[in-house]
Amino acid sequence: MLSKAAHGDVAAKKKKGPGALATAYLVIYNVVMTAGWLVIAVGLVRAYLARGSYHGLYYSIEKPLKFFQTGAILEVLSRVFLTWAVTHSVREVQSEDSVLLFVTAWTVTEIIRYSFYTFSLLNHLPYLIKWARYTFFIVLYPMGVTGELLTIYAALPYVQKTGLYSVTLPNKYNFSFDYYTFLILIMISYIPLFPQLYFHMIRQRKKVLGHAEDYSKVE
């Protein structure tokens, strides 16, 4: 069970420096995006050299580009949203176990992913790191998603009571927004999104770890 000290730590982190977590995440995000674009650039150059022309280059990197961008956007959005729009905005959830759950999951995931890209760029990828990247997610993804969902769920009664971020009728611009309903819709959206990402990673794992040879470049 998680101790009170751990709760206090997480809560204190949120209250003292909300910027720290977001800043750290943005730094990590930038490094990852750079790495990702390098991967795509390498892919483009290789495709160009193989074909001898510019035609059809987009098609050679289309799939990884699309998946990487969509996945990256989804993950970034989900993390920024969780950090600012839920955990920071609703003080009452800050001492919940669920927050520690998803923060831990994210942290471990990011450390592994960061190392993975760094080593790949240096052309010296230890099998252990590759194995970790394609194996830890099996536990970390569900853990992170559970933490996120529980946190949003915990925030719901407070959002409803205080009408946080909500706009009601009547008003001059004839517009309304119910943050409570919005949060529920977000939770529902996990149902189609999470399995897709999860099973994609599982398929990737079979492909990448299934072979005996050690790849020194990123796919």
Next chain:
Amino acid sequence: MVDNPEPIFFTVIKTFSASISEEAEFVYSHFSSSSEEKSLRDDEILQSLPVGTTATMYFRDLGPQLGWTMVFLAECIGPLLTYLLFYFRVPYIYSHRYAFTSSPHPVVILACACHTFHYMKRLIETIFVHRFSHGTMPLRTIVRNCAYYWGFSAWLAYYINHPLYTPPSYGEIQINYALVMFVICELGNFSIHLTLNNIRGDGSRARRFPVPTKNPFTWLFFFVSCPNYTYEVGAWVSFSIMTQCLPVALYTLLGFIQMSIWAKGKHRAYIREFKDYPSLRMAIIPLIL
């Protein structure tokens, strides 16, 4: 086949291949190694293609498709009908005591008339005016587009016909000016559609770009390549001002962005095709965009 003087039109080949797949797009390969994506038109002649004595044809099954007419009809019917559901306050939309009541504000009736007129006009144009190319759209895209149009019109109709709707801040002046602008833009949009229609109708194979006619509404052609989009944006801006409703403004903004992309594409195509294309013209907003 090479000595045959009869030109072989591409439709002949397509007909023979119809048994392979319902709706296929034919391309030919410029490079021997890859399938370069250049789609062939029905009236292309086989002998004019830059291939040797052996032509390799690739085709791609595009999946279930709908012709443009059906697409436009599907996209227009939805908003037309869903708006009316909200206007008549069909039960279960608003709370029970408001079912089948009507709003005390005249602008709400006006908004319904304008919205309905806009989509009726579109339906009529789709059936009687537009001459679509024989292109089609995949079913998936149509479902997605319909979800967008139907959903958005339901969302904005919800607010305009709501019991707690607030009429525009500047009252009658705002509503009337907006109405006049709306009517002008609808007339303008219709004029442009007629003009574009007449370009194709002349029978001559020579391609021409649209130019202003005696109709003052077409004088916008001096300034933009796609005045139909300009007028369309204008109509929605008027509607936003008339109803003073944020969701309408949001819909207008998204529509403007999409139409600007289309207009820019059309504008570039005109410039590429016609050497004497007027340099004053912009794509959608005179002098600006």
